[in-house]
Amino acid sequence: MVRRFEIKVPCTSSNIGPGFDVVGLSLSLYLTLSVTVDAQLKNTAPTLRYTGEGASEAPLDAYKNLTTRTALYVLRCAGISSFPLGVSIDVNNEVPFGRGLGSSGAAVVAGLLLGDALGELRLPKERLLDHALMIERHPDNVTAALIGGFVGSYLLDLSPEDTTAKAVPLSEVLPEYPPDAGAEWGKDPPAPPHGIGHYIRFGWAPEIDVIAIIPQFEVSTAKARSALPDSYSKADLIFNLQRLAVLTTALARSPPDQGLIFQAMQDRVHQPYRKHLIPGLPRILASVTPSTHPGLLGICLSGAGPTILALASTSRPNQQAIADTICHEFSKEQITCHVQFLHVTTEGATCTEQSP
Ligand SMILES: Nc1ncnc2c1ncn2[C@@H]1O[C@H](COP(=O)(O)OP(=O)(O)O)[C@@H](O)[C@H]1O
Numbered sequence: 001m002v003r004r005f006e007i008k009v010p011c012t013s014s015n016i017g018p019g020f021d022v023v024g025l026s027l028s029l030y031l032t033l034s035v036t037v038d039a040q041l042k043n044t045a046p047t048l049r050y051t052g053e054g055a056s057e058a059p060l061d062a063y064k065n066l067t068t069r070t071a072l073y074v075l076r077c078a079g080i081s082s083f084p085l086g087v088s089i090d091v092n093n094e095v096p097f098g099r100g101l102g103s104s105g106a107a108v109v110a111g112l113l114l115g116d117a118l119g120e121l122r123l124p125k126e127r128l129l130d131h132a133l134m135i136e137r138h139p140d141n142v143t144a145a146l147i148g149g150f151v152g153s154y155l156l157d158l159s160p161e162d163t164t165a166k167a168v169p170l171s172e173v174l175p176e177y178p179p180d181a182g183a184e185w186g187k188d189p190p191a192p193p194h195g196i197g198h199y200i201r202f203g204w205a206p207e208i209d210v211i212a213i214i215p216q217f218e219v220s221t222a223k224a225r226s227a228l229p230d231s232y233s234k235a236d237l238i239f240n241l242q243r244l245a246v247l248t249t250a251l252a253r254s255p256p257d258q259g260l261i262f263q264a265m266q267d268r269v270h271q272p273y274r275k276h277l278i279p280g281l282p283r284i285l286a287s288v289t290p291s292t293h294p295g296l297l298g299i300c301l302s303g304a305g306p307t308i309l310a311l312a313s314t315s316r317p318n319q320q321a322i323a324d325t326i327c328h329e330f331s332k333e334q335i336t337c338h339v340q341f342l343h344v345t346t347e348g349a350t351c352t353e354q355s356p
């Protein structure tokens with residue numbers, strides 16, 4: 001029997017200003033996997049085909065590709081040592097790589113659902129999240145992509161034993177297996193501790209849309225994280241905590257209060273330290289305000305950047321003016337941008353089995 005299913009994962013924007021590594025928002029650009037399992041085709045590793053964003057970059061070797069490596073991790077943690085025979089995957093990707101829209105988080109979440117479906121494991125979302133956090137070690141993107149909507153999350157303080165398990169190098173969690181048939185696969189990967197990540201979904205006012213202004217260059221999240229300091233002043237931490245506490249409720253209120261939201265989206269924990277990676281960032285964040293652009297509610301770096309996220313009321317002419325100004329500011333730095341007018345998705349990642 002041939003089995004077919006589709007996995008669909010939204011992109012995400014994390015931080016939303018002050019919520020570094022805490023909040024994430026799922027948005028209407030998708031990574032979609034159309035999966036066929038036909039055991040009569042005897043291929044031992046899934047065959048991969050890509051269209052869309054990253055099609056020329058994404059590895060087509062299932063032992064090197066982030067999504068299929070994640071799927072194999074989930075399978076191996078469940079005691080299944082290899083992919084089933086005859087898997088083929090058509091990937092259509094709308095999420096640009098390295099732009100701060102959670103492409104790697106989406107790839108990991110797609111891999112979790114893929115492993116779960118291939119192994120017929122039916123793991124609850126909480127357990128899938130544990131696996132995700134062994135790979136993508138900040139919870140904001142993966143939680144929002146898995147659950148959907150505007151989500152806040154924290155990581156549990158683990159026991160010393162579980163801390164050791166979670167701290168294993170990524171190369172042991174996701175080894176790139178030798179591709180030769182019959183080659184040694186090394187030791188079993190470490191299974192995730194239980195209940196690492198905890199989350200809650202906030203409300204989101206229907207009047208708020210999202211504009212993503214996406215510069216045509218990549219910033220790797222790892223590099224943008226290494227730009228951050230190891231410690232912060234008490235004043236800067238209090239500045240962010242005060243704003244985040246207000247922001248999570250302000251974004252759910254109808255009608256949205258633009259003055260409150262704009263101020264609550266200010267940040268002193270990550271954006272100031274990333275400005276050298278995104279030419280023009282301080283000028284852009286300062287030059288687009290509710291007074292210069294009616295309808296603007298807030299502006300921030302999306303995830304680790306370089307995408308700028310503007311929250312705006314649902315009126316399209318205002319949104320176009322906001323996008324045009326930000327694109328113009330980037331053009332002064334010889335950077336061209338692509339604009340996406342998006343909405344917040346209420347549904348997170350899905351896996352839909354198709355009837356034979
Ligand atoms: N759909 C995908 N399939 C395979 N690998 C992916 C996919 N999406 C992202 N990646 C990997 O993740 C990298 C980008 O991750 P990262 O630097 O965290 O940026 P982002 O902000 O887009 O998540 C890509 O260069 C690629 O290696």
Ligand SMILES: N[C@@H](CCOP(=O)(O)O)C(=O)O
Pocket residue numbers: 012013014015020021022099100101102103104105138140141221224225270302303304305
């Ligand atoms: N909180 C993280 C979020 C990274 O998101 P990405 O979309 O850039 O991968 C950070 O700011 O480093």
